[in-house]
Amino acid sequence: MKVKIKGWKGVATxxxxxxxxxxxxCRMPFDGCCPDCKKPGDDCPLVWGECSHCFHMHCIVKWLQSQPVNQQCPMCRQEWKFNNR
Structure with missing residues (x-):
């Protein structure tokens, strides 16, 4: 018995x-996007700090701009440094 495939559609997530x-x-899911973005994905990436906490890039940038003197992680209050994995 032979099976002939007439069509194939790939699906990915x-x-x-x-x-x-x-x-x-922002408390929005990472699978979605931050309040400033319309679509999730490459335009709304995640960033990690050396403390291993993770945020939307736009959210942490705004947070750091609002903290001009002591730029700290909003979760653990350690000095914020981007983790360059």
Whole structure:
């Protein structure tokens, strides 16, 4: 018996792999996007700090701009440094 495939449609999904499900600043899911973005994905990336906390890039940038003297992680209050994995 032979089977002939007439058509094939591939389906894929993606998911950010983070230490939490939601951004600690905007509380939106990482699978979605921050309040400033319209679509999730490359335009709304996640960033990690050396403290291993993860946020939407736009959220942490706004947070750091609002903290001109002591730029700290909003979760653990350690000095914020981007983790260059």
């Amino acid at each position: 993606w998911k950010w792999v983070a230490n939490d499900e939601n951004c600690g600043i």
